[in-house]
């Protein structure tokens with residue numbers, strides 16, 4: 001069956017954000033365990049694949065989440081949501097709206113990168129947000145490639161549905177909303193959209209300068225450096 005138009009529009013490759021496995025101060029030692037789709041705030045999220053909703057809940061970092069069993073040993077996880085439209089036990093079709101995406105101010109998880117869907121895939125329902133996850137990108141590519149073929153002329157058919165156009169996304173640059181500010185006394189603060197924290201050591205200032213310069217490539221940071229960056233970011237939120 002051809003992929004519905006709203007799925008093609010929502011998961012289009014030009015809307016892909018941070019990829020699975022990238023490292024960064026936001027992601028901890030294991031790296032980014034999901035695949036980001038850049039969206040507008042409160043944009044409707046169509047199910048990438050149909051299946052059975054096996055979990056709905058909320059985490060302090062991911063916000064409301066949904067897990068859909070799409071096949072044996074195949075689970076899709078959706079995070080950074082707002083206003084779930086499905087409940088555990090529901091069966092959803094591909095393209096069915098399962099939730100909206102969260103806005104920047106809705107909770108911590110979307111404060112840095114702007115509104116986006118964090119989609120994950122794993123072999124266990126409990127692991128899609130924590131344990132071993134698979135890169136969802138190849139599966140999304142397969143689904144995007146499954147476009148409608150024209151029906152033979154002899155087959156009566158309805159006019160092809162016009163693919164739903166995604167609302168003009170207010171996509172922000174993938175740079176966290178944070179910057180350093182030196183006040184007249186010489187103290188340096190990390191300023192974020194949520195608050196501020198004073199940097200207590202000159203080497204930490206250098207770390208942040210490196211982070212801003214190399215974003216989003218964090219591979220040059222070691223675990224200790226990532227911990228320092230993360231701890232400041234969390235304290236300023």
Ligand SMILES: [Zn+2]
Nearest residue numbers: 034035036118
């Ligand atoms: Zn993500």
